[in-house]
Amino acid sequence: MNIVVCVKQVPDTTEVKIDPVTNTLIRQGVPSIVNPFDKNAIEAALQLKEKHGGTVAAISMGPPQAKDALKECLAMGVDEAFLVSDRAFGGADTLATSYTLAAAIKKLDQVDIIFCGKQAIDGDTAQVGPEIAEHLGMAQVTYAAKIEVEGDHVRIEREHEDGYEIVGAKLPLLISVVKSINEPRYPTVKGTMKANRAEIPVLTSSDLDIEAGKIGLKGSPTQVRRIFTPPQRTQGMIICKETIHETVEELITRLSEAKIV
Template sequence: MRIIVCIKQVPASLDVRVDPKTHNLIREGVESVINPFDENAIEAALELKAKHGASVSLLSMGPPQVREALRKGLAMGADDAYLLCDRALAGADTLATSYTLAQAIRKMGSFDLILCGRHAVDADTGQVGPELAERLNLPQITYVSKIEITGNKVRAERLLEESREVVEAPLPALLTVTKELNTPRYPTALGIMKAAKKPLTVWTAADIGATPEKIGLTGSPTRVTDVFEPPGHRRSEVEMLSGKPEEIAAALAERLQAAKIL
């Protein structure tokens, strides 16, 4: 069995500010990590590997520093890693990203399972997984909290708003996973040493045979036209109530009664 895990490198802190003049994000000095849900996906792949025997390949797209994220995944126990790194890929939205990943996966060869995190915590779209499944014509199972493989089928539990749903699909399939699925392991010292020797392949857009019109900003139908900090949700004027707790309670009750809320 071969499992491909798609991962994204995201800022360690989401506490970003917006430059009021340029409207660009101020991200200097912010450390990068593997998107938390993608770590759950790596962990799931490694658990399936331990149980059924499998090779686990990591795939990511981004600038050269994404190597660090891939090295960490290799240190956790993945077997090899692929980085799609090319200036032409920059500015990709989810449609262009899913195209690019699909091109790479076709080049990576056969697979049984693709795992992604349910969404990346920075852009928070959750769209790349389903879009990738569509491009590869695979069944998709989103919001997965349990995975079982039997023979040529995957049985998964999905966590929805008001229910848990158990579904079954033939392999190959694409799953997006939640944090309820598992607790990702930390790389061991031995794992980190081994990771340095594991293959990490870097491909350009040309390497994966990508059509220039379909990648990066050019291949992205969506445009970010403004970035801003949310306005405080200020109301007209707050009325402060003070005194002893009983007095405050009486004053509030009176006002809520007048407003017909009580």
């Protein structure tokens, strides 16, 4: 079983900075971590490998420093890692990102399962995984909390606010996972030493079969036009009259004065 896990290096949410000109994240000088949901995806992939055999590859799109995230994945037990990096990819939205990652995944061997985290903590869109599946013409199941594989059949429990949904699917398949699916393992000392020595191949735009107009800012139909801090909410009020009728009348009066009704 050949498994690919899409990993994103994200800025520490307490240190996020925005370029006021391009309205994109400034990553230089900002502490970065492996997206927490992607660690759950790595763990899910490693558990399937341990049970069914095969290989696990991690792939990430980002600047050169994203190699640090991939080395952490290697230290956890991933077999190989690939970085998709090129200035031409800069400023990509979810559509351009998923298009580029899908093209990179096509360069790898036959893939049975693609794992993604539920979402990245910087953008919180949860769009890239499903869009990769669409680009590859692959079935997808999101919000996976439990996965069982038998042959080419997969049984998945999808997590909802009110319970779980049981879904069946066939390989090849893309799966995005939620935090409750597992507890990611820690990198071992031996794994960390091996990862530090590893050479991570870099795939650039010239290595991929892609159209220039579909990558980076040019290939991004959605862009951030303005960033602002929402106004602070004012403290509410308590209306309590002698009767319910009087209370309702007072509430309507207040709402009318505020031009809400």
